[in-house]
Amino acid sequence: MSAPNAKAQAMVLAAGLGKRMRPITDTMPKPLISVAGKPMLDHVLDKLANAGVRQAVVNSHYLGQQIIDHVATRTAPAIVTSPEEDLLETGGGVKNALSKLDDDAVLIANADVFWTEGAEPLFDRLFNAFDPDHMDALLALYPVADGYGYDGAGDFFWQVDGRLKRRVDAPSAPYFFTGVQVLAPHLFEDTPDGAWSLNVVYDKALAAGRCYGLVHDGGYFHIGTPEALKESEPVIAQALEVERAKKEASGGV
Structure with a gap:
């Protein structure tokens, strides 16, 4: 699939191996x-379309032709594919696609995450909150205590001014990273070639005091195993019903 003339405003990371979801x-x-009735990738892409994103890059590696074939007919957003012969991880995957992405700020989301919206859609909140004069990274966070299926110790402390601090050696932190973010492309200058994690650019932004957080106010579901998928389905169905009711009450479509 050839890239449109304008660069993409968003990227969805869809190249991972998904080992914990075997078989x-x-x-x-x-x-x-x-x-909830459709592929996780389509949930993310539909949310991008609802946020007004006209085109997005989707990378692929593991069983990648299935991803490429699946997105081939989408028009909202229009899809620019970024196949990876070798798995480049999150940081390498974004860097590999930079030539296809917006030069000022890029909305990036993992393809295998699922959330329901709060008072405003998460992508809209991130776009509106990102301030390039003060931020190089804006990460969507979620409270550890409220994440369905999440059993980790948390990733960040969210400070009074909105800037983030890593958990490091603390036994726990109150917020975990959702896999959704806005990044300034210049963070990728002087980064490694090949496979590497986005943690490299987060650390760069943290060190400069330019890594901020935004706490998602809807629902968030961590679906890491087949068992978790089965257990979460009825809870997700209920959460989506609540989301629909709120949207109808507010006059949304």
Whole structure:
């Protein structure tokens, strides 16, 4: 699929191996696993379309042709594919696609995450909150205590001014990273070639005091295993019903 003339405003990371989702991912990439009636990748892409994003880059590696075939007919957003012969991880994957992405700020989301919206859609909140004069990174966070299926110790402390501080040696932190973010592309200057994690650019932004957080106010579901998928389905269905009711009450479509 050839790139449109304008650069993409968003990127969806869909190249991972999905090992914890085996045996489902023996024959299907994790982003194409159905949750609440459609693939997780489509939930993310539909949210981008609702936020007004006209085109997005989707990378692929593991069973990548399935990803490429799946997005081939989408028009909202229009998809620019970024196949990876070798798995480049999150940082390398974004760097590999930089020539196809907006030069000022890029909205990036993992393809295998699922959330329901709060008072305002998460992507809209991130776009509106990102301030390039003060920020190089704006990460969407979620409270550890409220994340369905999340059993980690948290990633960040969210400071009074909105800037983030890593958990480091603390036994726990109150917020975890959701996999959704806005990044300034210049963060990728002087970064490694090949495979590497986005943690490299987060650390760069943290060191400069330019890494901020935004706490998502809707629902968030961590779906890491086939068992978690099965257990979460009825809870997700209920959460989506609540989301629809709120949207109708506010006059939304």
